[in-house]
Amino acid sequence: MIGAIQGATVAGQADGGVGTDATQLSGPEGVVVDPNGNIYVADTVNNRVQLWPLGATQGTTITESGLNGPTGIAYDANLNRLFVADTGNNQVIQYTLSNPVVSAVVAGTNAAVPPNPLNAPTGIFYDAPSDSLIIANRDANNIIQWFLATNTFLVLAGDPAGTTGTALNRLSAPRGVTLDSNRNIIVADTGNHRIILFAFGSPTDGTKTGRIIAGTGAAGNDD
Structure with missing residues (x-):
């Protein structure tokens, strides 16, 4: 029955309380789980990434140095x-995720071909076969594929120039x-209130x- 399934809080406060200590989160927007059941959270308003081990009652800060509103998060189990x-x-x-944790900018400000094509990247997906990141480039209204080995990129969907629109070759603030x-x-x-599917590859x-594949292009809550 719709609405009958209850969830359980696995990170943060069950009563919705926000804060900055190890038992709290504030406006988290991204989460991923590793093969061992550990939960990694993009704790957006707190500008940090938290690790909540399986069954833990509090998190550990992976990093908070220099982050500015982190949102999307992805995990590569191989490395x-x-x-x-x-x-x-x-x-x-x-x-x-070694000891200590080693960080590096792998997409964006270190672009091989300036200027930086990323503008408020949000959702990300790690594609192991190509060792690349698929990035929802929100404020540029497109989807970027960033190749980690070569530090190069392609625009997979949407307008490379960032033009928004409702046509089926355009996107609006993809997240x-x-x-x-x-x-x-x-x-x-x-921004277009829809889920849209694109074939992988050319043209770019x-x-x-x-x-x-979902939605009508207009906001609403009908089935």
């Missing part, structure tokens, strides 16, 4: 790397992105059209 969309700084940071089992790109096209010049 034990965490990727965080440092949204306010227009970059993505990689954290190698989430993932790949399905067929490597189609699934985008939360937030802004002409690629998607198809709507």
